[in-house]
Amino acid sequence: MTASVTARAAAPGSSNDWLREQGKVLTTKVLLLNFRPAMEKDSVRRIFSEILGIPGDTINDETSPENTPKWDSLQAMNLVVALEEAFNVRLSTKEILSMRTVGLVRKVLRDKGVAGA
Amino acid sequence: MNSVTSPASSLKEVWRKYAEQLAGKEVQSPLNIGIEASFTANSLIPFVGAPLVEAGLAPSIELGPYNQLFQVCLDYKSYFHSDLNVLILLFRLEDFALDDLLAFLQGDDTAFESASSKIDLLVSALQKLRASFKGSIIVNLPPFPSILPSHTLSLENSYGLGKLHRGLTSRFFEQVKNIPGIRICDFDAIQREHGLSRSFDSRQWYLYRQPFTDSFLLTAGAVLARMVKAFRIAPKKCIVLDCDNTLWGGIIGEDGLGGIQLGDEFPGTAYRDFQRLLLYWRQQGILLALASKNNEADVWEVFDKHSGMLLKREHISAWQINWEPKSENIPKIAKVLNIGTDSLVFIDDNPAEIDYMRQARPEVVSILLPEEPADIMATLRTISVFDRHEITQEDRQRSDMMKAEEQRVALGNNLSKEEFQKSLGLCIDFFPAREEDLDRITQLINKTNQFNLSTIRRSLDEVRELAKSSRHRIFGLRVSDKFGDYGLTGVVIAEFFPEGSELVIDTFLLSCRVLGRGVETALLSVLAVEAQKEGATEVVANFIPTAKNTPAAAFLPDHHFLSEDKKLWRLAVSQIPAVLPWISLAHLGGHKA
Helix, strand or coil: CCHHHHHHHHCCCCCCHHHHHHHHHHHHHHHHHHHCHHHHHCHHHHHHHHHHCCCHHHCCCCCCCCCCCCCCHHHHHHHHHHHHHHHCCCCCHHHHHHCCCHHHHHHHHHHCCCCCC | CCCCCCHHHHHHHHHHHHHHHHCCCCCCCCEEEEEEECCCCHHHHHHHHHHHHHCCCCEEEEECCCCCHHHHHHCHHHCCCCCCCEEEEECCHHHHCHHHHHHHHCCCCCHHHHHHHHHHHHHHHHHHHHHHCCCEEEEEECCCCCCCCCCCCCCCCCCCHHHHHHHHHHHHHHHHCCCCCEEEEEHHHHHHHHCHHHHECHHHHHHHCCCECHHHHHHHHHHHHHHHHHHHCCCCCEEEECCECCCEECCHHHHHHHHCECCCCCCHHHHHHHHHHHHHHHHCCCEEEEEECCCHHHHHHHHHHCCCCCCCHHHEEEEEECCCCHHHHHHHHHHHHCCCHHHEEEEECCHHHHHHHHHHCCCCEEEECCCCHHHHHHHHCCCCCCCCCCCCHHHHCHHHHHHHHHHHHHHHCCCCHHHHHHCCCCEEEEEECCHHHHHHHHHHHHHCCCEECCCCCCCHHHHHHHHHCCCEEEEEEEEEECCEEEEEEEEEEEEEECCCCEEEEEEEEECHHHCCCCHHHHHHHHHHHHHHHCCCCEEEEECCCCCCCHHHHCHHHHCCCEECCCCEEEEEHHHCCCCCCCCEECCCCCCCC
């Protein structure tokens, strides 16, 4: 992600559409990486945020049903389905019952081989 | 990371977004739907709601209390806030008559009778509901039971569980079909279509008492949504058909009468089957029309002379057979039939015709005939644009019918909430907790949200400490009735203050499985007996409101407790009623949790 790429994308009157398109794509990725740091990459946080309807920055490893009213047994069902779908894993009932905090959710996923969970 | 979302997840997202932007707003012509189920039904909501949102309706869905179908039928106003337009009642045999099913499998001859009487009771409750509720009612036919020792592929199934399921379903259906205006949703058929092994979610069943997979809920929700939609949105009235490669294989203008494919040989059989479908739709009141780029004479020659044709001239209500663009023929057909173009469905095998029609006439539902003739029937017979409920003469005379029904019901059926509770054979066991009960008690303390006065959470160690305290008493409650044995489902923790003759309730909770039967009051009554034994003259209770314990909010005031601050409530022990005579007190043993 270099200035030259950005410059290429911004070059006026460039007749190379493909290159301009590539430049746009790369520029977008640069912007994302720089200006939306944790959100895009952190799928676990994003899933919890979307399903519970709470802002992503209120979610940390200690987030649990005890301190988060919106995380009830009904949302727990939706969370399990979403996590399985996103990470292509199948959670056993034992694993589901152990996922009492976001930190423990991450641990379960990492133990199942999900990198960077 | 898997970036592909399933259809189920997409629908959940649609519902989530809709519910968010709807929160607190006034809705024009809302569609208020209540769902009452014998199982945990929260997961079903987005699958009923999202298709309705996509159809342009404004649904608001409320869930009734867990497994209280009778209570809801006999007194729906107590359970739903809004003016309900539609009430959906869902039950499964395993939730409703588990003991009977198990007894049947053990060879008990009386089990079928016992289960049948429960079915009859439900029918009575539905009759009562029909007499008191003006909205639309949908009830399901129960699906083939899951999780029992016998299953669909068991060799004995036809004579065993299969026979029981068929018998009970049939008994239910034969009675419900006579109740005016109750629509039936065949959950067994949906489960068959879906596949039972793909329908049952054993993990969610064991963890949450939610028995269905997302994919089953998606299908069931879609069918329920179609039923609800059919109460509000009129079906399409006419289907406009292309001819070549739609009603027959080939092109009449080029292949001639002998060259087109229609009849007993494939692909002629596929087109003949499609004509059968069209005749079926016509029989239901849908008009058939033709829009074909052809010479009229050629088309009519097929209708009049081809032996494979099932459609005849007299089946066609309007036609535009010419070389004009079909998008201009459409309004002409609509005019002849005196209907709007938005009542039309257009079917053609040519993707370009479909594309063009969608752009030129977006109000017409344009459907592309599958290229593969073998897929024609499979794809087209499932379209839902013609969904409608049979509006019977009885429906039209609803208000007159209801008066007559009310009288009939009043004469022949004395089922009321009180009668129902009396008939339950409710049995409770209120006992001081022993060491071996503390595990289950701690579990209840930490997971019971709804009927919980104080929602105080404690660890097992904390509960053990409390058990040792001489001022505290920990009680457990076991409950059973004719529908089943629910096990240890209630906890009371009380502190005795001999100086002030007070018994202070620290914890008073019941599992939602046993609510709505009179257990709430009975628990207070048996606690009062204990209070008297200890010499207490007053019961004091703390009510701490949470987001989830609204069901418990009315309990203390309803029982005449008084409070100055709505937090601390008091009542003299002498004012607490004794246990009602039809509830028996017993020692219910066992380790069922």
